[in-house]
Amino acid sequence: MIDPVLLRSDPDRIRASQIARGEDPDVVDRAIAADLLRRTALGDFEGLRAEQNAHSRTVAQAPKEEKAALVAQAQTLAARVKAAQQAATDAEAAFDAIVSDIGNVVIDGVPAGGEDDWALVREVGTPRAFDFEPRDHVELGELTGAIDIPRGTKVSGSRFYFLRGWGARLELALMRLGLDTAIEAGFEPLITPTLVKPEIMRGTGFLGAHADEIYYLPADELYLTGTSEVALAGYHADEILDLSAGPIRYAGWSACYRREAGAAGKDNRGILRVHQFHKLEMFCYTAQEDAEAEHLRLLGLQERMLQACELAYRVIDVAAGDLGSSAARKYDVEAWVPTQETYRELTSTSNCTTFQARRLGIRSRGEDGRTSPVATLNGTLATTRWIVAILETHQRADGAISVPAALAPYLGTDVIPVR
RNA sequence: GGAGACGUCGCAUAGUCCGGUCGAGUGCACCACCCUGCUAAGGUGGAGUCCCCUCCGGGGGACCGAGGGUUCAAAUCCCUCCGUCUCCGCCA
Numbered sequence: 449m450i451d452p453v454l455l456r457s458d459p460d461r462i463r464a465s466q467i468a469r470g471e472d473p474d475v476v477d478r479a480i481a482a483d484l485l486r487r488t489a490l491g492d493f494e495g496l497r498a499e500q501n502a503h504s505r506t507v508a509q510a511p512k513e514e515k516a517a518l519v520a521q522a523q524t525l526a527a528r529v530k531a532a533q534q535a536a537t538d539a540e541a542a543f544d545a546i547v548s549d550i551g552n553v554v555i556d557g558v559p560a561g562g563e564d565d566w567a568l569v570r571e572v573g574t575p576r577a578f579d580f581e582p583r584d585h586v587e588l589g590e591l592t593g594a595i596d597i598p599r600g601t602k603v604s605g606s607r608f609y610f611l612r613g614w615g616a617r618l619e620l621a622l623m624r625l626g627l628d629t630a631i632e633a634g635f636e637p638l639i640t641p642t643l644v645k646p647e648i649m650r651g652t653g654f655l656g657a658h659a660d661e662i663y664y665l666p667a668d669e670l671y672l673t674g675t676s677e678v679a680l681a682g683y684h685a686d687e688i689l690d691l692s693a694g695p696i697r698y699a700g701w702s703a704c705y706r707r708e709a710g711a712a713g714k715d716n717r718g719i720l721r722v723h724q725f726h727k728l729e730m731f732c733y734t735a736q737e738d739a740e741a742e743h744l745r746l747l748g749l750q751e752r753m754l755q756a757c758e759l760a761y762r763v764i765d766v767a768a769g770d771l772g773s774s775a776a777r778k779y780d781v782e783a784w785v786p787t788q789e790t791y792r793e794l795t796s797t798s799n800c801t802t803f804q805a806r807r808l809g810i811r812s813r814g815e816d817g818r819t820s821p822v823a824t825l826n827g828t829l830a831t832t833r834w835i836v837a838i839l840e841t842h843q844r845a846d847g848a849i850s851v852p853a854a855l856a857p858y859l860g861t862d863v864i865p866v867r
Numbered sequence: 868g869g870a871g872a873c874g875u876c877g878c879a880u881a882g883u884c885c886g887g888u889c890g891a892g893u894g895c896a897c898c899a900c901c902c903u904g905c906u907a908a909g910g911u912g913g914a915g916u917c918c919c920c921u922c923c924g925g926g927g928g929a930c931c932g933a934g935g936g937u938u939c940a941a942a943u944c945c946c947u948c949c950g951u952c953u954c955c956g957c958c959a
Contacts, residue, residue: 487919487920490918490919490920490928491919491920491927491928493928494918494919494920494927494928494929495927495928497927497928497929498926498927498928500939500940501927501928501940503939503940504887504939504940505887505888505940507887507939507940508887508888508940509887509888515939518939519939519940520939521939522939522940523938523939524939525939526938526939526940688916809917819916819917
């Protein structure tokens with residue numbers, strides 16, 4: 449949720465943000481009108497309620513013989529209060545509905561436009577040149593016995609897979625490398641629930657336009673999370689945090705579930721786009737003024753991981769229209785995937801400023817003793833998808849895989865052999 | 868799965884049977900000041916969260932697990948849900 453005060457103090461900023469996102473700027477005017485209506489209705493109700501409370505005290509103290517008359521008066525007043533309360537509740541709901549349509553206010557400098565309008569921040573490393581025809585990760589996964597897609601499909605359907613042998617160990621090695629990187633950087637490990645309640649899912653902003661991406665278990669009214677970000681954001685819901693010692697940082701480790709409903713026919717081959725995978729996710733709660741510095745810090749940790757895996761990559765500043773409703777800025781780190789001859793997203797880091805925290809009721813106390821919403825940030829440190837780039841980048845002519853030096857101790861081998 | 872008890876202001880509790888004087892008492896912890904040469908003890912006062920209005924002095928509203936209902940009036944009565952605990956049963 450955006451800051452409702454901003455509607456009155458600086459509506460132009462919200463309009464500009466909406467335009468950058470390619471969304472309707474007029475929603476701002478509708479929100480302002482609804483806000484006015486809401487406050488008027490609230491004022492009416494509260495005035496009447498004050499009257500009723502005062503009258504109620506009179507009734508309570510009145511001698512018996514006067515009570516009947518006073519109660520009769522109170523009855524008509526009660527009816528008016530009830531009507532006014534209903535009007536206020538309705539106006540509040542109308543306001544909420546409109547405001548919840550407004551995406552987070554984009555940070556200055558974020559490129560305007562849609563999916564293809566990202567800005568390049570930097571390219572690091574050189575895509576590997578091959579003196580043989582490189583195999584794709586599906587083929588390499590078969591040769592090494594690391595990935596078993598046919599059986600994944602047999603057991604669970606399309607976009608499912610088994611990681612097996614060195615494949616399973618590679619995923620764990622990646623996660624362990626990521627975890628140690630995170631711990632060293634001051635993150636506390638957290639293994640999170642992957643089923644969450646509707647209010648938590650809604651609070652993180654995932655039940656908006658892309659709600660059809662999420663698995664839902666109606667029998668239990670629970671959602672399967674597509675990222676541990678959901679549980680990590682919900683972890684401190686309705687709490688007042690002490691950030692006096694600096695940001696609170698977690699590294700969440702969980703399975704992630706995605707329906708990929710909008711991706712029919714896209715990335716069908718291999719494990720690039722799957723319904724279930726594992727992810728190590730960084731999540732930070734910071735004071736509002738520290739958020740942008742923290743964001744760059746998360747990006748730096750992600751790049752360190754890519755470098756440790758000896759992958760060529762680029763960093764992009766994702767355009768406003770491709771941010772999702774909660775993010776005010778998002779950087780993707782994309783690794784070169786040789787057989788696709790392009791960069792593919794391996795990590796993503798978002799600064800959600802106070803947008804999530806407002807919905808989830810997460811605040812901190814400032815030096816003046818007042819509470820204000822915190823900023824939340826998240827960023828990937830490792831996922832199953834990295835296996836794609838690692839296998840393809842470090843393959844040998846025979847199909848074996850040279851293991852990057854940083855990963856080898858975790859994996860327990862320098863080479864993943866052909867089976 | 869069955870039976871029962873409970874959920875109150877940071878923590879612990881009173882209030883609920885018999886609705887109004889209860890947004891709510893007490894203890895501990897907390898903050899400020901006073902006092903005691905230090906410490907301990909004592910005294911006085913303060914303190915929650917959210918929202919609305921403001922001539923920025925303040926005024927008003929909401930919140931007793933959540934949501935409904937009854938009533939002029941609900942922490943208190945009724946219903947639903949959630950959670951915790953105890954006992955029994957069943958299963959990993």
